[in-house]
Amino acid sequence: MVFSPELKKGSLEMLILALVEVRPRHGYEIGKLIEERSGGRLSFTLPTLYPTLLRLESRGWLKGRWVEKAGERERCFYRLTPRGRRVLADQRATWAGYIDAVNAVLDSSRA
């Protein structure tokens, strides 16, 4: 299944926020996780992913920090800020509401 770039881009911010909600992650990891968890249906190239990360950080929703983990190279790990957490909650609610509404229309037209 191929999604249009617009559809994908619109949800990328929310996906990133959701992925770093549990724990801080680095950029490459975020890209890989989206691909894995969507079963390969969603994937973003570096030129799309990285400016988005930067934008989220610039808005103060994410905070990046260079961390050297045992046995690994130093990488920049992004974690969710309290503001980012609120935004994510909002976006989740909006998304769920939207999906509900869209499904309701689709279901009723099939019946």
Add this chain to the structure above:
Amino acid sequence: MRDWRAFVRERLPATGLTPEREARVVRELASQLEDFYREAVARGASDEDADRHAVAQIADWRTMASDVRRADPAHARPRVDRLVDAVEARPMARATGGLMLAHLVRDGRYALRQLVRAPGFSAVAVITIALGIAATTAIFSVVNGVLLRPLPYADPGALVRVHEVIPHYGRFSVAPANFLDWRQQNTVFETTGAYSSDSVTMTFEDGPEREQGAAVSWDLFRTLRATPAFGTAFTADQDKPGASPTIVLSHALWRDRFDGDRAIVGRVIDVNGAPTTVIGVMPPDFYFPSRAVKYWRPLAISPANATRGGHFLAVIGRLRDGVSVDQAAVAMRGLAERLARQYPNDSEGESAEVVRLQDQIVGAVRPALLTLVAAVGFLVLIACANVANLLLVRGSTRDKEIAIRTALGAGRRRLVTQMMAESVVLAVGGGVLGVALGYLAIPAIQQLGANSIPRVADVTLDVRVLVVAAAASILTGLLFGLAPAWQAARAGVSAALKDSSRGSSTSGGRWVRSTLLVVEVALSIVLLTGAVLLMRSFDRLTRVNPGFSTDGVLAFQLSLPKKSYADDARIIGFFNDLVPRLEAQPGVASAGLVQTLPLRGDYVLTFEVRGRAPVSPSQQPSAAYRVVSAHYFQSLAVPLVKGRVFTPQDQPKSGLVAVVDQAFAQKHFPGADAIGQGIRIGNGVEGYYEVIGVVGDVRYDGLDATPSPTMYVPFTQDPFSTMWVVMRTSGQTATLAAPARQVVRGLDPTLPIYSLNPLATIASESIASQRFSMLLLALFAGTALFLSAVGLYGVVAYSVTQRTREIGLRVAIGAEPGDVLRLVVGGGLKLALAGVVIGLGGALALSTFVKSLLFDVVPSDPTSYAVTAGVLLVVAAIACYIPARRATRVDPMVALQAE
């Protein structure tokens, strides 16, 4: 594996983010590309394939760069910085000076930010500069409008004024016969023209009105190359005796009095009771010789009986192509001297002089205006010194910033440019404010100079003034920027970082600040001295005893038209009726008549003394001549010294009698009694006037002129149709105006009263030009004093801050508040005193330049210098005392712990 960071740095175009941010972007992109590479290797790809895989992740680096910048606006660099980078990257733009421009814009922006961060400092600096630039703008616009702007006539450089030169008198008005000969015989002028002042009574629907104008030869307009807005100028035929009367109106008179009716041309109006045809109206911007002139009518000199003895014409000429003023002067001198030899009876010894018309009009005020220009120059220099000191003090608190910037790689040149940019930004701010202030001051200056500065109405803020003000601002900025730039350049990183808390109170910096202060005080002293000299001179002028009293005297003019007052009997009859009626009004102590009011021009005639050997006409003595009524002396409180003054009984038929003043008696009858002497006056009356009295001297020619010998005769024995009336009241002069009008109307309803003014006002106007320069110079000197005080205060206050520890130490080991006060005030006063001494020397050296503006005060007047030095030292002491008092409150514990 390749060096991914180097790889990214090489590919990624400038992002436009701050350098730190861009470094982070590079680092992270490199890190992620390395992740792609490593994972590919981990999946078993060859090193080559893995590398290709990673490199392929970013295809379009340019888009990447711009996406990154857009994603992170918070870290975007200012547009100007990006501009500089962009220019730096283009060799062509670098070569063509684009880089300099780009740097300039960036430095300006940075400077603006720095200045906004220190609003107090910036405000003081900007206001200081604004004061200097405002004075520059205002004075230069006056100089521009009065001295520099060409006269408003076509090719004005070719217009000259030709004077007669008469033995013993110098420049003089021209006799009509001489003008006619000059017009015909000269070889240097394309055309010539003559005019004399004139005034007429015009009768309008709402009554008679006196109007100022000029009687002109028909070729005057042609010489000026001026043509009426509509209608025509005079023809030669209209400028002949007996021609039917014609008149050309000024635009203002036409607009105000004839409602701008274009049908005016050809209409007949009532001028002095005679029907006169309006033939033209001049354009709105035309005036000649002054704006007060409302009409022109023909001189109508009769070639048959033009005289060489009566001098009343002003003559102008337009130089032929290729003829210089000097050549014209030589030619006209030759012509006039030839005529003098030809007509020795009237013109013996006479010559001629040629002056540029513009110099003629404004020459008299040039010294005063140039003095003011110099004063403004000084004021600007003082403002510069002040701001330079402010910048130095501020600069020394910025050593840390400068050190850090040096450490980050800013070269000496960059630092200097940056400091200069701040100065220029201040200068531009001050300049804009100053021009605005100066513009607002122009109407006030015009009002102040209305009666004394010719062409002052032409003063406006034009492009030339703006250019000068802009140039002055920028130069000022560069000048006061030099000191801090130099300071920044020599500030070494190590020195500043080592001792950053105390700023760089290096001996070098202190020396510069002290020198600037001394210079500032010295300049102020020069300005103040000039102002004090002028003020003392003006004070002397107002205390001059004019020989008459202006208190409670109202003056006005009356002019009896020839038509209804055709002969002497009627004129005498009218004035004989008028005076007693005026004196009968309540509040009027006495009323008198005179043909020429004191301080309002002269009237000179030749005379012979009875019993002395006759001399040729040109060798005859001459004296000021006043035709007066019996109560003239009483009305002006001119004291009788000897004998008697005129009485109403001195009438045409009684014996000719004259009164002379003391100067006349001493000059012409030294050691003898003037009373009983006979003088034959060149007034057209046959016979000797017998001197019956001697009165006090009156300064007719102006308060600053020595009284010239004067002879008086009763108006009944030489009647004039235009007379001044002077009325003395014990009360307010203003209350007399209405009764005076009523009395005149009762006698002749067609007669307008004009030039009605308290004599005190006329006396005050006579010294308007002195007041003009005195007030402006005093204003500038006051500003200079204020600026010096601010400068002194700033430097002393700063030194107190710098020396807090030292003062604390002194207090700790037992110094009393008085000792501290002495220390601080003494330090400041030492500088002020140095400035005062240098300034007094400079003032003495420059004082000769104001000599022509001084009355009864020598340029080296010791009182003026003493007063100036005293005032400055007192102000300096106050300026030092304020910060010194703060120093006495220094708590030694706090001061010593501060380190």
